[in-house]
Amino acid sequence: MNATARAGGPIVVINPNSNAAVTAGLDAALEPFRLGGGPAIECLTLAEGPFGVESQLDTDSVVLPLVRLVESRPDAAAFVLACYSDPGLDACRSIARVPVYGIQESGVLTALTRGDRIGVVAIAAASVVRHRRTMRRMGVLERLAAERPLGLSVDESARAEGTFARLTEVARQLIADGAEAIVLGCAGMARHRAPLERAVGVPVIDPTQAAVAMALGGVLAARLQT
Template identity: 55%
Template structure:
């Protein structure tokens, strides 16, 4: 099968790209499309504001354009889905965003979903996006762990914070499925799911799983 699924980390933190690459390992298979994770070197270290998300779009489009001929699909691996619609206009390939795919996947796993945000400053942006998607009816809220990308390198602190926030969404908000609201959380999905006893969606995995289906079935735009 020709062409790779390019998973673009729009921030410049290589550790996030490595974690994405590890999280996507179960989706690599014989006969399937290659899955390549790339870092956008010109991006901010972390995407924590609407300004960060909006400001990186020209560089994202330029990077995707340079990969177009080698790609079978693109995944924008930031929970803000920056540049998603612009890239869909630019590219002939399927383009998926991890927030959109993560939320849509959650709706298949439970009735009420909550989002674990990275920072409090992310919440308004996520609320706008969920509203724009029309996915608010079964949404019970988003709560932050209040850790930066750099602070999430401490695995014990990060997992403890994720469990505390996830427990509040489950018990106080009655969420029966959770979505991780940051690509940098990938390595915590399985321990978090075990700790809370509810499905936890890692959105990059959700997006790449959808991308594989789009590529294999050739749904959407021409892959030629």
């Protein structure tokens, strides 16, 4: 497929877990990015994935299924891997002919444009270690004020009634730690971004929206070049 055809293809957003409720939340959060005349945005669920990507084993287990899914979509103009651990990012980039965006990388980079020091809301304590590795690789760990866990599962973060109250509590703790912008460290938190920002008074970044914004800019720029 030539570059012109790919630039006219969709942005494919892949939820690496098999929880359709998370995918539905992503789809709703991305509705404002579906612009008239712009690329389509498709949200897919990785059927082979675990119900929630919550451990290193879960993260590693989805790499090959993600690669196969990326290979199966030569029509895509860009891919977004919608899991905050960025599973399979390097592997997918190695075989894709179009840009592949990880939401942790995109979310952190976006937050750094909104504050000198940032805070990250993680799902669980075990996630923090994985996230710090990525930030160390990016060379931005010194700008992390803190990362604090909610103590919830991915599914609970997307649907539980008490999630917003817990998010607000943790975000305020991060602000006390010195964070000037907050990153939601899980794709399942997407629907809470706007109300949380209003509640705590600092920029709150949904990483999937951040990644799709980058993908959208790249696709539109590619169209200008063809």
